[in-house]
Amino acid sequence: MSKYLQILKISFQQEFTYRLNFIMWRVRNVIQILVFFFLWSSVFAVQGSNYFGYNKEKIIAYAFLLILVRAIVMSSRSVDVAGIISNGELSNLLIKPVNFFKYWITRDVSSKTLNIIFSFFEIVILFLILRPNMFIQTNPLQILLFIASLLIAAFIFFCIAMLTSFVPFWIPEISWGAQFLVIVIFVEFLSGAFFPLDVFPKLIYEFLRFTPFPYLIFVPIKTYLGVENLSTTFGSLSIGLVWSLILWILMKRVWQKGLKIYEAVGR
Amino acid sequence: MKKAIVVNHLIKNFESIEKGTGIRNSFLSMIHPKKRMINAVRDLSFNIQEGELVGFIGPNGAGKTTTLKILSGLLYPTSGFVSVLDYDPWEKSDHFLKQISAVFGQKNQLWWDLPAMESFELNKEIYEIPQKEFERNLEELVNLLDVSQLLQTQVRKLSLGQRMKMELIASLIYKPKVLFLDEPTIGLDLVAQQNLRDFIYQYNKKYNATIILTSHNMKDLVDLCRRVIVINDGELIYDGALEELTQKYAKDKLIKVKITGEVDIKKLEEIGEVKKLNFPEAVLSVPRETVAVAASEILQNFPISDLTIEELPIEDVIRMVFNQRKVFSENKA
Numbered sequence: 001m002s003k004y005l006q007i008l009k010i011s012f013q014q015e016f017t018y019r020l021n022f023i024m025w026r027v028r029n030v031i032q033i034l035v036f037f038f039l040w041s042s043v044f045a046v047q048g049s050n051y052f053g054y055n056k057e058k059i060i061a062y063a064f065l066l067i068l069v070r071a072i073v074m075s076s077r078s079v080d081v082a083g084i085i086s087n088g089e090l091s092n093l094l095i096k097p098v099n100f101f102k103y104w105i106t107r108d109v110s111s112k113t114l115n116i117i118f119s120f121f122e123i124v125i126l127f128l129i130l131r132p133n134m135f136i137q138t139n140p141l142q143i144l145l146f147i148a149s150l151l152i153a154a155f156i157f158f159c160i161a162m163l164t165s166f167v168p169f170w171i172p173e174i175s176w177g178a179q180f181l182v183i184v185i186f187v188e189f190l191s192g193a194f195f196p197l198d199v200f201p202k203l204i205y206e207f208l209r210f211t212p213f214p215y216l217i218f219v220p221i222k223t224y225l226g227v228e229n230l231s232t233t234f235g236s237l238s239i240g241l242v243w244s245l246i247l248w249i250l251m252k253r254v255w256q257k258g259l260k261i262y263e264a265v266g267r
Numbered sequence: 268m269k270k271a272i273v274v275n276h277l278i279k280n281f282e283s284i285e286k287g288t289g290i291r292n293s294f295l296s297m298i299h300p301k302k303r304m305i306n307a308v309r310d311l312s313f314n315i316q317e318g319e320l321v322g323f324i325g326p327n328g329a330g331k332t333t334t335l336k337i338l339s340g341l342l343y344p345t346s347g348f349v350s351v352l353d354y355d356p357w358e359k360s361d362h363f364l365k366q367i368s369a370v371f372g373q374k375n376q377l378w379w380d381l382p383a384m385e386s387f388e389l390n391k392e393i394y395e396i397p398q399k400e401f402e403r404n405l406e407e408l409v410n411l412l413d414v415s416q417l418l419q420t421q422v423r424k425l426s427l428g429q430r431m432k433m434e435l436i437a438s439l440i441y442k443p444k445v446l447f448l449d450e451p452t453i454g455l456d457l458v459a460q461q462n463l464r465d466f467i468y469q470y471n472k473k474y475n476a477t478i479i480l481t482s483h484n485m486k487d488l489v490d491l492c493r494r495v496i497v498i499n500d501g502e503l504i505y506d507g508a509l510e511e512l513t514q515k516y517a518k519d520k521l522i523k524v525k526i527t528g529e530v531d532i533k534k535l536e537e538i539g540e541v542k543k544l545n546f547p548e549a550v551l552s553v554p555r556e557t558v559a560v561a562a563s564e565i566l567q568n569f570p571i572s573d574l575t576i577e578e579l580p581i582e583d584v585i586r587m588v589f590n591q592r593k594v595f596s597e598n599k600a
Contacts, residue, residue, distance in 0.1 A: 006392035010378060010385055017380040091341050092376040095369050096393055097361035263281060264341040 003098065004106045011077065011110035026118050029070060030126070036194070037063045037130065052199050058225055061135040062196060064123055065221045070193060071119035073153040073216050077107040081165035082179055085258075086172040088265040100255070101162075108158060135225065142226045145233055149220040152240040156212050159247035160187065162255075169258030172265075192218025212247060215240035271445060271477040272315040272338065277347035279308040279333055279501075307333040308501040311347075318475040320467070322482070322492030322509070326589050330501035331481045332371065335447045338479070339369040351445060365394055368443035370451050376437055377422045383433040384418045387440055394441035401440065408436045411466050412459060427454045435463070439470075446470075446478045452487055464490050485582050499589055509581070516588050517579040519552045522562055528570030538564055 015022060040063065043049075044056040054062070081104065084090045093100060127134075137143055164182045167174050188194065190213035197218045198205055208214055219236045222228060228236075285301040308330040315321055325331045336342045337349055340356035340363070349356060354363035377386045391401045409415050412432040417425060425433065431454045439446075448467070452460045468491055471478050482488055488495060488509065495512060497505040505512055522539065526547045535541055538561050539553035553561045558576055566574060578584075 003392040003395070006389050010381065010389050013381055013385065014378060089375065091336075091371070094341055094359065095339050095364060095367070096376075096390075097364040098393055260343040262342070264336050 004102060007098075007103060007106045008110050011107045012114070015110060015114055022114070025075075026115075026122070029067065029119070030122055032193075033063055033067050033126070036066060037126075037132075052196065053227060054196065057133050057135040058227065059196075060132040061225060062221055064126070064132075064134060065224055066193065066217070067119045067123055067126075068116070069150065069153070069217055069220050071115035072112055072150050073157050073220070074187075074193075075108075075111050075115035076157065076161055077111045078104040078158060078161045078165065079179060079183070081162065082168050082174075085165065085262070086168035086174070088263075090262070091264045094259075104162070105158065108154075112154070137224050137226060139226060142223065145237065146220060146224040149215070149223045149237055149240065152237065152244055153216045153220050155244045156215055156240065156247060157187070159244070159251045160212065162251050163247070166251075166254050166258045169262060172263075187213060187216060190214070191216035192221065196221075209236075209239065212240075212243040215243060269317045270314050271317040271319070271352055272313075272479070273348070273350045274314070274334070274338070275312050275348040277308055277311045277334070277337065277349060278306075278345045279330075279337060279342060280345045281305040281307055306501055308337075311498065311501065311503055313496055313503065313506055315477060315479065317477055318471070319494065320471045320478045320480065320492055322488040322495040323479050323498070324481070324488065324495055324585060325498040329499050331498060332449055333501075334498070335369065335371070335449055335479065335481070339367060339447055340364070341369075365441065366444040367447070368438045368441070368445070369447040369449070370435060370438045371447075371449045375434070377430065377433055379423050380421060382419045383422055383425070383436070386422070386433075386437050387418075390437055390440055396441050400442075404440050404442060405436070408439060411462055412436065413462070428456055428459065431455055432459065442474060444474070444476055446476060446480075448478065448480045448482075450482055451480065452482060452484050460484070460486075467491055485580075485585070489581055497585070497588060504588065510578075512588070513578045513581065513584050514555075516591070517584045518555055519579065520555050520558045521577045521579060522551045522553055522558065522565065523573075523575045523577060524549050524551070524565060524569070524571050525573035526570065527572045530569055535565075535569070 037060065040059045041056075043051065044054075044059060049056070081090075084093070093103065137146070160182065161179070164179045167179075190197075190208060190211065192214060193216075197208055197214055200208065215236070219240060223233055223236070226233075281304070283303050283305050285303055311330070311334060323331050323335070333342065337344050338351055338356055340359045343357055352363065352366055354360060356363065356367075377383055378389075387401075387405060390396075391398075396404070409418065412435065414429065414432050414436070417429055417433070422430060422433065435451065446467075451467070452463055455463060464487060467478065467480070470476055471491075480487065480491060493508060495505070495507070495509050496503065497512070505515070519540075521542070526549060530549075532541065532544065535549065535551065539551035541549060542552050543550040551561070551565075562574060562576060565571060579587075
C-alpha cells in the first residue's frame with residue numbers, strides 16, 4: 001500500500017510544478033459555470049417560472065454542483081496515457097512492479113483532490129458574488145446516494161478515459177485526437193455538463209439513459225437535487241453500476257490486446 | 268549451475284506501415300497503407316547461466332534491443348519460448364519485475380520536473396527496499412557515479428550525461444538479479460564510463476548477477492565480457508568466448524616491427540600486406556597459418572630491433588563478421 005501512497009505524494013508535487021496549467025484549467029471550469037449560470041438565470045428571469053421540472057433555485061444549484069461534480073468526476077491524469085503509449089514511455093511503467101490501473105487511479109486521486117479543494121473555494125467565492133437562492137439538500141439518504149453516484153461516475157469516467165487512451169496501441173499517431181473527440185464532444189455534451197439532459201425530447205432522453213454518459217454528471221446532480229422518486233434514483237444507479245462493470249471488463253480486455261501489439265518504440 | 272535465461276527458437280515480427288516521403292506519399296499512405304512485415308528476430312536460441320556477464324553484439328537493427336525487450340516482458344514474442352529466472356517475462360509478475368532491471372539507452376523513468384531524489388524515493392517504495400538498505404545502495408551508487416551534489420536538482424536541468432547517471436541509479440537501487448543494459452555508457456564522459464564498467468564488473472561478481480550488455484563501445488565488451496553473442500538480421504551468428512571470435516573470423520594476424528635500417532618496402536610486401544608504415548614502425552597483415560614462418564623470415568632478412576605478433580583489434584574482427592554475413596545473405600538471396 002505504501003507504494004501507492006508514495007505515488008500519490010509524488011503526483012501532488014508534480015501537479016504543483018504545473019501551477020499555471022492548473023490555474024488555466026480551473027479558470028476554464030469557472031467560465032463554463034458562469035456561462036451556464038447566466039444563460040439559465042435569464043431563462044428563469046420570470047418569478048416562479050418552472051421549466052422541465054426545474055425552478056430557479058434548482059437550476060442554480062445545478063450550476064454550482066457542476067463545479068464540484070466536474071472536479072470529482074472529470075479531473076484526471078489518466079488522459080496522459082495516450083501520449084505515453086504512442087511515445088513508448090509506457091515501457092517504464094511496465095517493467096516496474098506496480099499495477100498499471102492502480103497507478104493511474106492513484107494519480108487521478110491526486111488530481112481530483114487538488115481540484116476538489118479549488119472547486120470548494122470557487123463555489124464559496126461565486127456564492128458570495130452572485131448570492132443566488134440555492135437549493136441545499138439536507139436529506140442524509142439523498143446525500144449518501146449522491147456520494148454513491150459520484151463514485152460510479154468517477155469510475156465510468158476512468159474507464160472511458162482509459163479506453164480512448166488505448167487507441168494509440170493500434171494507431172500511434174492519434175495520441176490525443178481520439179480523446180478530444182470522445183471526451184469533449186460525447187462526454188461533455190451527453191453527460192449533462194452543458195445543460196440538464198431532461199431538456200432533450202423524451203425519446204432522446206430515454207435513449208441516453210441507456211448509454212454510460214448521463215451517469216457522469218447528470219445523474220449525480222439529479223440525485224443530489226432529489227427531483228426524482230427513490231425507485232427512479234435506484235434504477236439509475238443500477239444502470240450506472242452495470243455500465244461500470246461492462247466498461248471495466250472491456251477496458252481490461254482491450255488493455256491485454258493492446259499490450260500484445262505494443263512495440264515499445266523509442267527506447 | 269542454474270540457467271538464468273533461456274531463449275528457444277524466438278521469433279518476433281512487426282507489421283509496419285511504409286509512409287514514404289513527401290506530402291503526396293504521406294497522403295497516399297493514409298488512403299492505401301502499404302504494410303510490410305519486419306522480421307526483427309528470426310529463430311534465435313541461447314542460454315545464459317546465473318552469474319554470467321554476456322555481451323550482445325550486432326549492427327543497428329540486428330534485433331538486440333527487440334530481444335532484450337522480449338526478455339524484460341515488454342514485447343510479446345511472435346513464437347518461441349523465453350524464460351528469465353524461471354518466469355515467463357510476459358506475465359510481468361511482481362516477483363519477476365523486482366529481480367530484473369532494464370536500462371534502455373536514454374530511457375526516462377525519472378520524473379522530469381522533480382529532483383532525481385524523488386524518483387529514487389518512489390522506487391524505494393515500489394520495490395519495497397528497507398530504509399537501511401536503500402541508504403546504503405544510494406550512497407554506493409551516488410559515490411560511484413559522482414553525483415552527490417545533483418540529487419536535489421530538477422531532472423530537466425541536468426545535462427544528458429548527468430541524467431543518464433541518475434537513470435542508472437534509479438535502475439540499480441533495488442539490486443536486481445538480472446540486468447539488461449542496452450548501451451549503458453552512451454552519453455557518459457570517459458571517467459564515468461570507466462567507473463560504470465568497473466561497477467558492472469564488481470556488481471556481477473559481488474551479487475552473482477546475470478547481465479546482458481549491448482554496446483557499440485568495444486572497450487565495454489573487451490573489459491567486461493568473456494562471452495559474446497553476435498546477432499545480425501535477427502539471427503545468431505556467433506555464441507562463445509570473445510577471443511575465439513577473433514580466432515574464428517580473423518584469418519590474418521598482425522606483425523608489428525621496429526625497423527632499424529634501410530628496408531625495401533617491396534620486399535616486405537612479398538611477405539604480407541603492409542597495413543601501416545610510420546618509420547620506424549611497420550604493421551603487416553599475414554595469414555594466420557603462415558604467421559610463424561613470416562615472422563622468422565622478417566627477423567632473418569631485415570634490420571629489425573623488435574617484433575610482436577598480435578590479433579586484429581576486436582573492432583576490425585566484428586566489422587568483418589558483419590560484412591561476411593552481409594555477403595553471405597546476399598548470396599543466399
